[in-house]
Structure formats: structure tokens, C-alpha cells
Amino acid sequence: MSVDESKRIIAEKGVKHLAFIMDGNGRWAKKRGLSRSLGHKAGVEAMRRILDYMFELGVEHVTVYAFSTENWKRSKDEVEALMKLFSLQMRSAKKDLDEHRSRLVFLGDKSAFSPSMRKRMIELEEYSKDNPRTVNIAMNYGARAEILRAVNALIEKGEGNVTEEKFSSMLYTSLSPDPDMIIRTAGEKRLSNYLLWQAAYSELYFTDTLWPDMQNSDVDAALEEFARRVRRFGAVV
Ligand code: FPP
Numbered sequence: 374m375s376v377d378e379s380k381r382i383i384a385e386k387g388v389k390h391l392a393f394i395m396d397g398n399g400r401w402a403k404k405r406g407l408s409r410s411l412g413h414k415a416g417v418e419a420m421r422r423i424l425d426y427m428f429e430l431g432v433e434h435v436t437v438y439a440f441s442t443e444n445w446k447r448s449k450d451e452v453e454a455l456m457k458l459f460s461l462q463m464r465s466a467k468k469d470l471d472e473h474r475s476r477l478v479f480l481g482d483k484s485a486f487s488p489s490m491r492k493r494m495i496e497l498e499e500y501s502k503d504n505p506r507t508v509n510i511a512m513n514y515g516a517r518a519e520i521l522r523a524v525n526a527l528i529e530k531g532e533g534n535v536t537e538e539k540f541s542s543m544l545y546t547s548l549s550p551d552p553d554m555i556i557r558t559a560g561e562k563r564l565s566n567y568l569l570w571q572a573a574y575s576e577l578y579f580t581d582t583l584w585p586d587m588q589n590s591d592v593d594a595a596l597e598e599f600a601r602r603v604r605r606f607g608a609v610v
Contacts, residue, residue, distance in 0.1 A: 385600075386553075386599065386600060389434055390552045392436035392567070395420060395438060396558050423589075438514065438565075442515035445485070466497050479498065479510055480509050483495070485513045514545070514567075516564075516570065551574065556580070556592075556595050557580075
């Protein structure tokens, strides 16, 4: 499999949106006798590498799971290290967004973050809002909370007959089509409260590769598998 083959699959199969669960940073670090924080640092590098490859392939929407609503339960040191990494990346983000012509959208409840980080998140969303591609970063995100937030907003509005389209438009991902494929690294085979509504017809792909080891060739392998699957969306074809 090559970059050209992956580009062909994306064009021919109409792949618009790929979503990732970036798992295995901790195990990657442990294997090397490093701290979990260094595993997350390597995870950021892998994320940048894979996002670059997504843009090279012409994928218009990419979503990554960076921090779940449950991740606050990790040790204080690990949470602090992750917050530091996030804010460091955000400092240089404008340059990346310009270069990739991408729109940054944070999925999740921003209110849990520090005021300065929240301000920066909103500023980056606003700064990039006219760019043609979308990068969704799920931060303090949980799918059940996202669904309940939409339900409560609909109740508040007094909406009577809610269609699927209307409901989708109330979710954090309203700017992106549903993911064609969700790729989870590090061997676990579950969705872990990620994009539960949006994943209704997504192909699921699991690899044992730990996230910091993720290479373009792993994406190629996922796309090759995608091309082999017949997507019926519930119909007989
Ligand atoms: C899961 O590995 C990974 C995370 C909880 C964090 C993912 C975050 C990044 C890759 C950084 C993203 C950066 C930005 C700027 C958005 P784990 O710690 O659960 O690994 P383990 O299961 O092996 O312990």
C-alpha cells in the first residue's frame, strides 16, 4: 500500500471523515521505562504526523480523542502534564492551522479548563473558522454527555418533532459528516463513550499498534481494510 493507493481509496470510496482513538501512550512509555507524561509527549508527535498525512491524503474532516470526561480521574501529575502539553500545542497552533487550511473545533465542555486555556480554545476556533478542512479535537468530551446536552437544548427550545438531521445539528460535531471509519490503537476493542450517535454506520478498525508508534503505513492498512468492506447502511445491495 502506498500514499497513491490510499488517495485512490479516499477519492473512490468518498471518504470524508476519519476519527481516531489515540490509545496506548502509557504502555508505550512503560515499555521504555519512561514516565507516562513522556508517552503523551510522543503521542502529540504521532498526532501531528498522522494529521499531516490526513491532509496529504485529502481527508476533509479528522477527529481525535485527546481527553475524555473520565481522564480527570488520572493522577494529578498526569492531568497536569496533559494540560501543559495541550497549552504548549495551542501556542503554536495558528501557524499549523494556516498551513493546513484547517478549521479547529473542540468537542466537549470547555468550562472545565482553566480560564486562559478556555480563552485560547475559543480564540483558535474563531481564528480558523473560515478554513475549508476540519480538525475536531475531543477534549473533556463524552458522547453520552454530548447527547444529553443536545436533548436538554431541544427541550429548552420546546422542539416537538425532532429529526435525525436536527439532532445531529445539535451535537458538537455539527460541522462534520458522520465518520466513515473510527480507528482505535493499542488493542482495545471498544468505543469508550466516543461519538456514539455519529458512529451508527462507521466502520470500526482496531490495531495493536500503540499510538506513539502509529505511522502512515498503519493508516494505509486501515484504508485498505476500509476498501474491502461493503458498506450497506442497513440496506441490501
Ligand atoms: C490514551 O493513552 C491517550 C490519552 C488519554 C491522551 C491522548 C492525548 C494525546 C495523544 C495528546 C493530544 C494533544 C493535543 C494537543 C490535542 P493512555 O494514556 O490511556 O495509554 P495506556 O492505555 O497505554 O495507559
